Amino acid sequence: MPLVVIGLSHRSSPVAVRERFAFEETQVPAALKSLRESGAAAEAVILSTCNRVEIYAVTPLEAPKAFATLQEFLLTCRDYREPLANEIYSLSEPQSVQHLFRVACGLDSMVLGETEILGQLKKAYDVALQHGHTGGRLNKAFQRAFNVAKHIRTETNIQRGSVSVASVAVELAEKIFSDLAARSVLVLGAGDTGEKTARALLSRGAHSIAVSNRSPEKALALAAELGGRAVPFEDWPREFARFDIVVSTTAAPHYILDRVKLEPAMKLRRNRPLLLVDIAVPRNIEPEVNFLENVYLYDIDDLQTMADGYLRQRQEEVARCEKIIREKVEALLNHAGGRESAAEARPAFGHQ
Amino acid sequence: MVYSVFLWRKGFRRDNHVNYLLLLLAFGFHTIAMMLRGFSLRHCPVTNLYEATTFVMWTIVAAYLLVGLWSRLRFLGAFASPGLFAMGVFALMPSLDTPHGARPEVPVAWTSLHAALMSLSYGAFGLSSVAALMYLTQERNLKFHKLQAVFSLMPPIQRLEAVAGRLLLAGFVLLTLGLGSGVIDLTHLNNPQVYRGDLKIVWSAVVWLLYLGLVIMRWKFAQGGRRFALGAIGSFIFVVLTFWGTNVLSPLHNP
Numbered sequence: 001m002p003l004v005v006i007g008l009s010h011r012s013s014p015v016a017v018r019e020r021f022a023f024e025e026t027q028v029p030a031a032l033k034s035l036r037e038s039g040a041a042a043e044a045v046i047l048s049t050c051n052r053v054e055i056y057a058v059t060p061l062e063a064p065k066a067f068a069t070l071q072e073f074l075l076t077c078r079d080y081r082e083p084l085a086n087e088i089y090s091l092s093e094p095q096s097v098q099h100l101f102r103v104a105c106g107l108d109s110m111v112l113g114e115t116e117i118l119g120q121l122k123k124a125y126d127v128a129l130q131h132g133h134t135g136g137r138l139n140k141a142f143q144r145a146f147n148v149a150k151h152i153r154t155e156t157n158i159q160r161g162s163v164s165v166a167s168v169a170v171e172l173a174e175k176i177f178s179d180l181a182a183r184s185v186l187v188l189g190a191g192d193t194g195e196k197t198a199r200a201l202l203s204r205g206a207h208s209i210a211v212s213n214r215s216p217e218k219a220l221a222l223a224a225e226l227g228g229r230a231v232p233f234e235d236w237p238r239e240f241a242r243f244d245i246v247v248s249t250t251a252a253p254h255y256i257l258d259r260v261k262l263e264p265a266m267k268l269r270r271n272r273p274l275l276l277v278d279i280a281v282p283r284n285i286e287p288e289v290n291f292l293e294n295v296y297l298y299d300i301d302d303l304q305t306m307a308d309g310y311l312r313q314r315q316e317e318v319a320r321c322e323k324i325i326r327e328k329v330e331a332l333l334n335h336a337g338g339r340e341s342a343a344e345a346r347p348a349f350g351h352q
Numbered sequence: 353m354v355y356s357v358f359l360w361r362k363g364f365r366r367d368n369h370v371n372y373l374l375l376l377l378a379f380g381f382h383t384i385a386m387m388l389r390g391f392s393l394r395h396c397p398v399t400n401l402y403e404a405t406t407f408v409m410w411t412i413v414a415a416y417l418l419v420g421l422w423s424r425l426r427f428l429g430a431f432a433s434p435g436l437f438a439m440g441v442f443a444l445m446p447s448l449d450t451p452h453g454a455r456p457e458v459p460v461a462w463t464s465l466h467a468a469l470m471s472l473s474y475g476a477f478g479l480s481s482v483a484a485l486m487y488l489t490q491e492r493n494l495k496f497h498k499l500q501a502v503f504s505l506m507p508p509i510q511r512l513e514a515v516a517g518r519l520l521l522a523g524f525v526l527l528t529l530g531l532g533s534g535v536i537d538l539t540h541l542n543n544p545q546v547y548r549g550d551l552k553i554v555w556s557a558v559v560w561l562l563y564l565g566l567v568i569m570r571w572k573f574a575q576g577g578r579r580f581a582l583g584a585i586g587s588f589i590f591v592v593l594t595f596w597g598t599n600v601l602s603p604l605h606n607p
Contacts, residue, residue, distance in 0.1 A: 171502050175494060178511040270574035273510060290495065294577045302497045309499040 001042060003141055004063060005096040006070040006088065007054030010110050013087035015050075021078045023048035025127070031077055032133040040069040043135040045128040045142065047103075049120045051110050056100060058137045063092045094329050097141060101325045104145040105152045106159065113158040113314045118149050141332070148328045155324070158317040163310050165303045166196040169277045170204050172306075173245055176273050176296060181205045183244040186236065187226075188256065190218040191249030193279045198226055198247060206245070212236040214250070237261060241268035247277045248284040258286035266292060279303065371429045372420050379413045386410060395460045398467035401599055402449035407468070409439050411475025412482075415519070419479070425515065427506055431489075432482045442596075462537050469530030474591060476523030477563070481588035483516035484581035491578060513576055520570075520584055524563045531556055552602035555594060562587050 008018060023031060028046050035044050041057035048054075055074065059066040067090040074088070075081075091099050099108070104121055106113045125142045128134045134142070153159050177183055185206050187198045190213045198209055209228030212235070213219035219230040231239060240246075240261075250256060257276070266274065276297040278285040283299055290297040386406070389397045397403040412432060420426040490509050493501035506512075534556070566583045569575040 168502065172494070175490070175501055175506075175508050176510060178508045178514065271576060273577070293579070296494050298497065305497070306499060306502055309503070313503070 001058050001060050001137070002063065002093045003056065003058050003096050003100075003137060004066055004070070004090065004092045005054055005056055005099050006067060006074065006090045007047075007052060008087050008089065009052035009054070009108065011108070012089055017087050018051070018053060020080050021048075021053040021074065022050075023053065023078075028124070028127050029131045029133075032128055032131060034077070035070075035073055036133060038069070038073060040066060040073060043128075043138040044133050045125050045138060047121060047124040049117065051117075052103075052108075054103075056096075056138065056141075058135065066092075094333055097332060098325060098329045100141060100145045101148045101329060102322075104149040105321055105325065106149075107318065107321055107325075111163055112311065112318070113163075115153075115159055118146070122146065144328065144332055148325060151328075152321050152324055156317045156320050158314055158321050160310070160313070163307050163314070164196075165193060165279065165300065165307055166200045168303045168306045168310070169197045169247070169279075169298070170200045172277075172296070172298060173201065173206075173275050174204065176275055177244065181207055183207050184242055185209045185228075185245045185247065186231070186240070186243040187211045187222070187228075188236065188246065188248040188284065189213055189250035189280065190215070190222045191251075191280070194247050194249030195222060195226070197277060197279070198228075201245065201247075202226060210236075210239070210243070241265045243274075244272065245275045245277070247279065249280050250284050251280070252284055253282060255286045256284045257289065259288050259292065262289050262292060262295065266294065277303070369423075369426065371433070372417070372426045375413055375420075375429050375433070376417060379410070379417060382406070382410055382413070396464035396468055398464055398471055399460070400449060401596065402443050404467055404471050405439055405443040407471040408474045408478065409436055409443070411472050412436060412478045415475060415479045416482075419515065425507060425511075428479065428482050428486060431486050432479065435478065435482065439592075462533065462540065466530055466533040466537050469526050469533055473523045473526035473530055474595075476519050476526060477584075477588050477591060480516045480519035480523060481585045483512055483519060484584040487512040487516060487581045488578065488585070491581075513580065516581060516584055517570055517576070520563065520566060524560075524567055527560055527563060531560060550602050552598050555598040555602075559587075559591055562590070 008021060010018070023046055025048075028048070031046055032044050035041050035046075035055070035057070040061065041055075041059050043058040045056040046054070047056070053074075055070055057066070057070060059070075061069060071088055071090070102108045104118055106115060106117050109117050121142075125134070125138075128138070173180060173183070180201065183201075183206050185198060185201050185208070187194050187209065190211065198211075202209060209223070209226045210231045211219045211223040211226065211228055212231040212233050213222070214233050216230065216232065219233070223230040246257075248257070271294050273294045273296065276285050276289065276295065278297065278299045281300060285297060285299075287297065287299070289295050386397055389403075393399075398407045413436065416428055416432055420429060486506065487509055490501065490504070490506050490512065492498075493504070494509065566580065566587060569583065570580050
């Protein structure tokens with residue numbers, strides 16, 4: 001019985017279609033039960049994330065028949081009646097195993113090499129395992145996929161570095177400060193990227209956050225959300241010297257921080273390093289401040305260039321990852337082939 | 353040194369445990385060689401310029417191996433190796449390895465203590481300047497928004513600055529103790545006041561004042577960062593470039 005995959009992802013379909021097929025976590029066990037009872041699958045795992053909905057199944061049916069049955073199940077289960085073109089893809093061995101490995105490694109993700117998908121895949125597998133919908137073959141394929149993902153993470157640079165502006169800003173902070181836990185962050189403005197950057201800094205252990213915005217209500221709301229405090233917009237220059245990282249996202253049409261303001265503040269800071277992240281357009285911080293000693297200024301273009309650099313590095317690693325995956329798929333299937341010739345009644349790979 | 357060049361070319365994106373192991377191996381051989389020499393001479397092998405230079409190298413590597421236990425500071429090795437190689441070549445120059453110390457009349461234990469403390473202090477200054485060089489490299493990458501700033505596996509600049517500062521402070525304490533032991537050595541000489549204006553003594557005082565200035569600048573006036581790093585590197589370059597010359601021109605150390 002081969003392992004097949006049927007589903008749709010960000011590569012094959014727009015979000016408007018994907019969202020119609022998405023499973024809520026609580027619906028998955030019942031759907032798996034119904035799928036197995038239909039006879040289309042002996043073992044099954046349903047993976048449903050914002051970027052993909054896939055059914056991994058070990059089926060007793062011939063591949064074409066299995067695909068038709070599984071697609072019918074998916075359409076009926078999600079009550080989808082509109083016509084479909086090529087939104088749903090279906091793969092059989094060895095492509096199905098290769099696809100599983102690629103998904104686990106983040107090679108099929110929207111953000112190349114991201115690691116969140118591995119956690120989602122593990123969770124989907126756990127749900128199926130807990131409810132008894134997996135057997136020897138899926139267990140082996142998924143365990144191997146997790147091992148391959150771990151191997152690729154350690155052996156290649158596919159998951160190294162940050163590919164978003166917010167995480168690059170955090171990484172820069174970690175290259176400047178020896179310990180983020182002792183650093184105070186000031187967010188100027190209540191923009192979305194500023195909020196993301198502040199959240200990323202907090203998640204890496206930043207000590208405290210203060211938010212300052214022309215609209216005090218917005219500042220209070222964001223400060224409350226981030227667990228920080230609001231600073232009246234007219235007061236932030238007075239408190240400036242206390243902060244180590246400043247993230248600026250205001251809509252001001254001119255510089256709100258320049259060299260003249262910053263020089264006395266640096267003296268008050270006793271020349272401790274200061275990271276300025278200016279993600280506003282037009283820019284909020286005069287570029288000349290970067291010439292001051294111990295001041296490190298990055299604007300949105302600098303951060304984007306770094307994020308793109310990481311992405312390029314990841315893309316360069318894809319070929320290495322694909323090679324490893326091909327070898328691992330081959331090893332898994334050949335091992336199974338060997339077993340099959342030794343004992344013909346045995347399944348494609350592993351024990352049932 | 354060849355592997356260090358490789359790490360430089362790779363932008364410090366490779367973990368450098370190989371560099372660490374190579375220096376550990378070299379340190380092992382160096383220790384054995386120094387012990388054999390020490391046993392054959394029956395005193396600590398720090399009595400002439402050759403021995404003092406190799407002892408400085410040994411202390412730099414020993415300090416590096418200790419600091420390098422923390423993986424990201426292992427890159428200090430890549431920065432230190434070319435300097436160590438140059439020092440090793442210098443130590444092999446003829447006429448540095450004289451058969452006995454400069455002043456046989458001073459008890460060998462005292463000259464050994466003086467020379468060992470001075471060598472240890474130069475070792476600490478050397479490693480401090482290496483950390484400062486690493487700081488300047490990474491600081492420049494960060495200032496000019498180079499991708500290498502985030503791609504490399506180097507530690508944060510604040511930590512590099514702290515390491516450079518602590519090593520320099522340790523070197524300064526050792527230098528002070530070394531000069532103090534040198535003053536005691538002088539008391540064993542028949543006519544010590546003759547050497548009051550000795551070039552090496554004047555030079556040592558200048559070096560001590562130079563490092564005192566850096567210590568005050570760093571801890572009293574909070575002038576850390578780039579200026580301190582440049583000061584640490586410049587001071588050590590001054591020491592390296594003038595050490596041999598002042599020794600040769602000093603009647604006290606080269607009668």
